Amino acid sequence: MDFKDQIQQLAAKVEKMLPQINTEEATKTSLIMPFIQILGYDVFNPFEVNPEFIADIGIKKGEKVDYAIMKDGNPIILIECKHHKESLDPHNSQLFRYFHTTKAKFGLLTNGLIYRFYTDLVEKNKMDENPFLEFNITEVKDTELVEVQKFHKSYFDIDNIVNTASELKYSNSIKKILSSEFKSPTPGFVKFFVSQVYDGRATESVMTQFTEIVKKSINILISDIISERLKTALNQEKAADQMEAAKVSEALQNGQDVKPDGIETTSEEQEGFLIIKSVLRQKFQVSRIIGRDTKSYFGVLLDDNNRKPLARLWFNGGKKYLGVFDPEKNETKLEISCLDDIYKFADQLLASVSHYD
Numbered sequence: 001m002d003f004k005d006q007i008q009q010l011a012a013k014v015e016k017m018l019p020q021i022n023t024e025e026a027t028k029t030s031l032i033m034p035f036i037q038i039l040g041y042d043v044f045n046p047f048e049v050n051p052e053f054i055a056d057i058g059i060k061k062g063e064k065v066d067y068a069i070m071k072d073g074n075p076i077i078l079i080e081c082k083h084h085k086e087s088l089d090p091h092n093s094q095l096f097r098y099f100h101t102t103k104a105k106f107g108l109l110t111n112g113l114i115y116r117f118y119t120d121l122v123e124k125n126k127m128d129e130n131p132f133l134e135f136n137i138t139e140v141k142d143t144e145l146v147e148v149q150k151f152h153k154s155y156f157d158i159d160n161i162v163n164t165a166s167e168l169k170y171s172n173s174i175k176k177i178l179s180s181e182f183k184s185p186t187p188g189f190v191k192f193f194v195s196q197v198y199d200g201r202a203t204e205s206v207m208t209q210f211t212e213i214v215k216k217s218i219n220i221l222i223s224d225i226i227s228e229r230l231k232t233a234l235n236q237e238k239a240a241d242q243m244e245a246a247k248v249s250e251a252l253q254n255g256q257d258v259k260p261d262g263i264e265t266t267s268e269e270q271e272g273f274l275i276i277k278s279v280l281r282q283k284f285q286v287s288r289i290i291g292r293d294t295k296s297y298f299g300v301l302l303d304d305n306n307r308k309p310l311a312r313l314w315f316n317g318g319k320k321y322l323g324v325f326d327p328e329k330n331e332t333k334l335e336i337s338c339l340d341d342i343y344k345f346a347d348q349l350l351a352s353v354s355h356y357d
Contacts, residue, residue, distance in 0.1 A: 003149050004142070006038045009333065011138050014113065021112075024083040028066065031112025032081050035137070040153030041069055048153075053078070065098050075104040076158070077151070082111040099127035105158050106151075113137060117151070119165050132169035182222075185214050193217075237306055268339065269298040272313045272322075275342045276300050279349050280310060284356075297323065302356055310353050324352040 017030050033043045043049045053068035053075060068075035080095035082088060088109050095107045099120070107118040107127050116131035135144040147168060150161050181189045187207060194202045194210050273291045280289055280300075290304040296316065302308035312323030314333060321333040322342055334345050342349075 003038070003152065004145055005333070007137065007140060007145060007148075009335075010034055010038060011140065012332065015138055018084060021084060024081060024086075027084045027112045028081050031084060032067075032079070032110060035110075035112075035115070036067065036069070036079075039069075039151055046070075047073075050075070065094065068102070068104065071156075075102050076156070077106045077108055078102065078104045079108045079110065082109075084112045086111055088114055088116055096127050100125045105162070115148075119162060121166050121169060128169075130169065130173070132165040132172070134172070182215075182218050185211055185218075190214050234307070263293050263295055265293045265298065266315065268315055269293065269313055271339055272315070272342060273298060273300060275339060276311050276313075276349065279343070279346045280353065283350060283353060302353070308356065311349060322349075324349055326352065327355040 013034075014031060021027055021030055036043050036049060041048045048070055050068045050070050051066065052064045053066075054064055065078045066081040067079040069077040069079070078095055078098060088111060095109050095118070099107050099118070105119060109116045109118065109131075114134065114136055117133040118127045118131050120126055120128060121132065122128050133144070133147050135141070135148065140148075147164070149155060150157070150164075190207060190211050191202055193214055194206065198206065198210070200206065277286055277289050277300075284302065288303050289310065290301045292299045292301055292304070296314075298313040298315065299309060300311040300313075302310050309325050309329065309331075311325075312331065314321040314323060320336050322336055322345055323331045323333050324345070325331050334348070336342060336345075
């Protein structure tokens, strides 16, 4: 299972576990320690993850940080943990005070849901007030995962992270400003556009009128960008399907094996596919439920159409998963221990395809 899959699996568990997590200690054990493990560190080895790490401050002795990730006997990341219901405020954080007393270059402040990574971009050896990377593990984006993976034990490189931290910090700040302006344009933001397209004076009534025009224009622009990207993606997918179909047709004409190299459909995948068909035949004609194997997973499609996924069988790794989709094609992986477990998710499987037809 790759890094992205591990994070997504933890995210799925987090939402289910939250009602049972009532203390900060439970937050550490159930939410934060698994995240540290995904980063490749052994949470049970104090030479890698040192709990209650002592960071003395002046005359204060015995001051402790929840965890310190260690390398060559020195801390490289200090981690302070809060209860998952508690807000993260670096001004009241022990992490903010401890940062300059150790050799650690990075600080992580987290409540198990929100993760904020800090360094010292503004003033050397003093933790910045604003994080250069922040994400919610239940809503983490692919672009954020790329940056988080840099903290993995296998890829950790201080210079590499610091080099991108400054750009991340400012780009994230700009995105927040733009997001805020898009939702509720400020007078200064609106006035910029008024000055570009309107020849008259920017009176109060003009500003009021243009505030709505700017909001509508932004929404139309975003919609157009999304539509164009979807159109491009669909065209590329269609071209790939046509190319694959041409290869299969040529192979059949030549009497060759049409299965792509490196793909082997196992008996478990075949049986799993039959179970899915038996469940979904309640909604679709069996002839419309098509299986298509790939190197990574066994896909189940409606009408043999890549744009109509019904389910996936992820049987190639150490654990087995049934993948189901929401109407936006977002996949959720459900862990199964045996093929019969697919029946346990029959209602969820049927619900996930209810938007078709």
